[in-house]
Amino acid sequence: MSKPPGRVNAANAPSADPAVPPVHAPKYEPKPQERAAVEAWSELRGQRVPAPRLKVEKKGAASHVALDHPDPETGSILLMAAVGTSSADFLQSLISQLVNAGSKGPAADEDGANFMLAVVKGIEPRDEVEAMLASQMAAVHMATMTFARRLNHVENIPQQDSAERAFNKLARTFATQVEALKRYRTGGEHRVVVHQVNVNDGGQAIVGSVSSQPAKLGRRPKTRVRQEISNQENVECLVTDSG
Numbered sequence: 001m002s003k004p005p006g007r008v009n010a011a012n013a014p015s016a017d018p019a020v021p022p023v024h025a026p027k028y029e030p031k032p033q034e035r036a037a038v039e040a041w042s043e044l045r046g047q048r049v050p051a052p053r054l055k056v057e058k059k060g061a062a063s064h065v066a067l068d069h070p071d072p073e074t075g076s077i078l079l080m081a082a083v084g085t086s087s088a089d090f091l092q093s094l095i096s097q098l099v100n101a102g103s104k105g106p107a108a109d110e111d112g113a114n115f116m117l118a119v120v121k122g123i124e125p126r127d128e129v130e131a132m133l134a135s136q137m138a139a140v141h142m143a144t145m146t147f148a149r150r151l152n153h154v155e156n157i158p159q160q161d162s163a164e165r166a167f168n169k170l171a172r173t174f175a176t177q178v179e180a181l182k183r184y185r186t187g188g189e190h191r192v193v194v195h196q197v198n199v200n201d202g203g204q205a206i207v208g209s210v211s212s213q214p215a216k217l218g219r220r221p222k223t224r225v226r227q228e229i230s231n232q233e234n235v236e237c238l239v240t241d242s243g
Helices: 032-047 073-080 088-102 110-123 128-151 157-186
Strands: 054-059 062-067 192-199 205-212 225-230 235-241
Touching: 032 073, 054 110, 062 073, 062 088, 062 157, 088 128, 110 128, 128 157
Parallel strands: none
Antiparallel strands: 054 062, 192 235, 205 225
């Protein structure tokens, strides 16, 4: 009595005929919109500083964090340029803090650490202050998403209230950090740019510098525009706030 055939696996699979060439799937041809998006991404990537990633090497129970670059000295310089510093001591401590903040347990999390570092590099800090603020923004974002997950898996009202309060505080903190970074980069200046001034027949207008006064006694800030207008009804200004 013949033995019934078993399952086909790598051991008993029939060998392919060497005379028959393998059939390959046709190469994918991107659509015009996809090709344009890829080219834009490539151009944007080329404008960024080529900073290396972090790699975590396990040595027994300990984890060693190093730069994923064939030359450690060159990798350190590239990463210092990416985070806006020239201090190796600052870079070393910043990496240690990012790894600790991006890891969920005692062991270093390579993916989490590289996400934190990617956030800092994406903000493109210009000095150590901006690098520290960018690191805090990355940490706050991580904590915000943690409580967003907890809020989606609550089992009772107290858990919901606790997660909701923490989530709201962190989300507001992140928005405040964005504003703080914006103010630091602009030196605290508040500018108003006049893009367009339309003057009809018979009207004259001279628009000069624009300044912003701080609010006093609960009043809203006023914007002063030095201008000389002989016929106000025929003058239309398009003004946007760039501060």
